[in-house]
Amino acid sequence: MSESLEKFNKLVEAFGELPTIGKKSAIRLAYHIVMKNSFVGIKIAHAIEEALGSIKQCASCGGMSEDELCFICCDESRDESILCIVENAKDILLLEENRLFDGRYFVLDSLENFNLSGLEHLVENGIKEIVFALTPSIANDAVMLYIEDKLSNFTINYSKIAQGVPTGVSLENIDLLSLSRALTDRVKV
Numbered sequence: 001m002s003e004s005l006e007k008f009n010k011l012v013e014a015f016g017e018l019p020t021i022g023k024k025s026a027i028r029l030a031y032h033i034v035m036k037n038s039f040v041g042i043k044i045a046h047a048i049e050e051a052l053g054s055i056k057q058c059a060s061c062g063g064m065s066e067d068e069l070c071f072i073c074c075d076e077s078r079d080e081s082i083l084c085i086v087e088n089a090k091d092i093l094l095l096e097e098n099r100l101f102d103g104r105y106f107v108l109d110s111l112e113n114f115n116l117s118g119l120e121h122l123v124e125n126g127i128k129e130i131v132f133a134l135t136p137s138i139a140n141d142a143v144m145l146y147i148e149d150k151l152s153n154f155t156i157n158y159s160k161i162a163q164g165v166p167t168g169v170s171l172e173n174i175d176l177l178s179l180s181r182a183l184t185d186r187v188k189v
Contacts, residue, residue, distance in 0.1 A: 008034060060122070062107030062115065063089045072096070072105060079103040081128040085119075085147070087135060091171050095133065098176055100183050108134070111143060116150055123154050131186055132160040136167045144189055158189035 008030060015026035033041035057063070058070035065071070072078065072092070082103035086092055095101045104127075106119055123130075130147070134140040148158055162185035165174050174182070 057089070057107075060118070061092075061105045062109060062118070063092045063105055080126055082131065083122060083127045083129070084131045084133050086133050087140075087171075091133060094171055094179070095183070098180065100180055101131075101133075103131075108143065111146070119147070120151070123151055123156065127154075127156060129157040129159060131183075132158070132189065133171070133183065134160070135170055136161075136163060136165055148189065159186040160189050161186050163187075 011030040011034065012023075012026045015021050015029045016023060021029070033044070054066050055064050056066075058065040058073055059068045060073040061070060063070045063072065079102050083106055084095070084101050084103055085106045085108055086095070087108055089107050092105050092107070095105075104122065106122060108114065130151075132140075132144050132147075134143065144158070144160060161182040163182070165171070165178060165182045171179065
């Protein structure tokens, strides 16, 4: 790209750092914001600034929240006997958007930062079933076994989403029907 367009090139580079945005898409987005609709650019910049300043992890489930507890953890109408463990907060949004689950959630994030005491606290409050809604893989099978072992002193039924989800494919890339069937037809672990 031209060296005389340093600021434009920085914008393209910034867009290119986003997941699934390649060089051509980054150029298209930057061009649209700079040359076609600068108001959209200002609107996006403002929305990003507000989101970065107000969104944090829920103190209970690890999902996204603007308050200490997210709207799901505050919802008393949800089934408090079933807990869905997901890989990241984004997975909660997907399940909630499609109204596929009405229990509580727990975000795993990673085993290095695994909040075992937080999970135990949730389980102590009447959890009867844990559903693992993790991307099918050998590594995640090991994670499920690890969690089952750490919670072995509790009486809990374990299940995982059914194999309607291809191995190695993230939940965000699954069609609604497959995801719905996988959650509905979950299997005992």
